[in-house]
Amino acid sequence: MAAPPLMLDAETRARLWRQLVKAIETYATKVEAGRVTPPLDPARVRAMLARFDFSAPVEALEALDFLVEGLWEFQTHTPHPRYYGLFNPAPTTMGIAGDALVAAFNPQLAAWSHSPLAIEIEQHLVRALGARFGYDPAHCDGTFASGGMEANHTAVLTALVQAFPEFSRLGVHALAAQPVLYVSAEAHHSLLKAARLCGLGTDAVHVIPVDESLRMDPEALASRIARDRGQGFAPFLVAATAGTTSAGAIDPLPAIAEVAAREKLWLHVDAAWGGAAALVPELRPLLDGIEQADSITFDAHKWLSVPMGAGIYFTRHRDILDRAFRIAETYMPREAAELDVLNPFMHSIQWSRRAIGLKVFLSLAVAGWEGYAAAIRHMVAMGGLLREQLEASGWQVVNKTPLPLCCFVDQRHAEGRSAAYLHAVAMNVVGSGKAWISTSRLAGSVPVLRACITNYRTTADDIAALIGALEEARGQLR
């Protein structure tokens, strides 16, 4: 009997796996020799795809080669050591292995009885990483998520359920007053989306000004809460950020925690990127106060360098996920009903989902806390070097953060602070293919160039190459 087309025959499979492993190894070791950025040519990409009308099957190896070559050409290479971007890492080798195994074994993380090991691994990681943030492993809880967006969405939902128990059944419109939450002007916009997804609407997100270091102003927070209460709003959540997306600022967590405690509001800390400081003893004090948070977002697919997506939501309220997500149903597996175990579909937004934690588990098991601390330390050192070299080349770094993220403007150009000039510099660098950087606006208005060390393999040579690309851009824009 011919092998089913979805399985392929043994010989083809053997060749396919060899080719696949070779492609992965070649990419991991050669990515730095190529351009960082792709041509932005939708017509060419679509023309390449036009041959696939799926009426005539193509050979397995040919299809694989098509994808490998296509990804080489048409991708901003986030694993490239000169990608100075938006927290996207070079994936760990063990993370790649973990994700490949997950694809093959396809553990179903809805009911415990279907995936005892994968589910217990994720819970083990929640306790181990939660302890790094200062949570008591015996009492903390959490769930893996697709990324920071889903973890922040979970935070808004759980805070709503805590403050308004009737919300779960009756929804927002049954509440006596409009619930509002607080973020800084530098918070990630996933919190706006989360407010929308929870039915609150984006106007429910009240934005608190930041100080000159781009950190939420706790006094402004306290007075906005008082004003809102006076106007009949129902404050329920403060979402602080530890490591803002644009500038790496860390909100003053102890002072914000004090306000939240006094006002009896849920405190969430979005530490999607900056949370990795918890793994480095000398950086851990930067996160002081995070242990007081009711919930925390942390993305392993950012600074723990595992392949996307791997968000984690932590909480010190053991029952809250259950209260937010438990649903009565009759068709899910019941073999483990008598056991003291957790069914993720009753504990998180997703229902059926892939095993997210296994790539984190393998990476952490093999690197250990020490290995991770060394990698993060290296990236922080590269951030320091970048800062020094920018300053030495006439760029002014305008953000203050101990994390490896520089926001800068040009001191040697008359237009060096204008949005148009800075955009042109970024486009020039990106277009050169030598590096990827971006622009942002601090506190919603001040235009800057932004470069972040996101790759554990970025070296001093890579920093020098970025400085060179910036210099070329400046020269061409004179």
Ligand SMILES: Cc1ncc(COP(=O)(O)O)c(C=O)c1O
């Ligand atoms: C601080 C912060 N929170 C949340 C997110 C959203 O995370 P994700 O893109 O994994 O959904 C990001 C993304 O960069 C972020 O920087």
